[in-house]
Amino acid sequence: MSWEKSYDSKGFDEAQAKYDISPLLDYSGRTGSPEGYKVYISKLQRTYDTAKQVFQYSSPVTVIDLDKEILEKGFPTRTDKDSIEVTDKLYSTALLNEVPKRSYKDTGNMIGRSIWVARSRIQWYLNNRRQPEIKKETIERAEKIVDILEQEGRDCVLISHEFFLYTLKGVLEKRGFLIERSSTGRIKNWERIRASRRDMHCGVCGHNCLLNNPGCNVGRDAAERQGIKIKR
16 A cells, blocks of 8 residues: 555544555565464454465465454363364454554644654553553553463464554563564564563573574573474
8 A cells, every 4th residue: 555645634544444454565475384373363354364475375264253252262271182273274353453543633734644653653652542542452452362372372373563563572571482583673564573481492592492493502402301393
């Protein structure tokens, strides 16, 4: 989607709504399969489209409404029966939605898009109720999705959105997870972020050594002693 340089308040809000349903650019990175991991997406169409491109699904994929399941059955828990996941299912939840933006004031004046974005995010940060969601509420839903993942206790893939991911990343770090990124600075489209428990980290290098590479010899030796299969 192409953005205009400036908007009035109504135009900015309409452009935000249009962006939420706009098609994705083609993915040009490495592709693979979920390898049995449970894949969670948001309720926004672009995370479904992302999953289809990244995992090379050639046909429509079954989407399970996780929010509905939680209402009906409570938090999911892992059992031996479901330890191996079918990889052609996606679990959607509003907990992974992007933090919505609204114009920071009502006006017919044309204002630069960057100003609309910056001031709406400042209102979010200050918990200003002009915004559809405030910082406190964003943190609460990030905490809730992490609660669900910890309750289930399995490796998984989350497909979410830039601004929400900053909050989610902070919550994970506070819970004791080590964060590894495929990029630095601002979170970018298609960026891969890995979160893993610090107790699987050797403490010598900057990677989670008890998982697959990258890592260091200290961590790989420790992994082998624990019977964890690693790649050399």
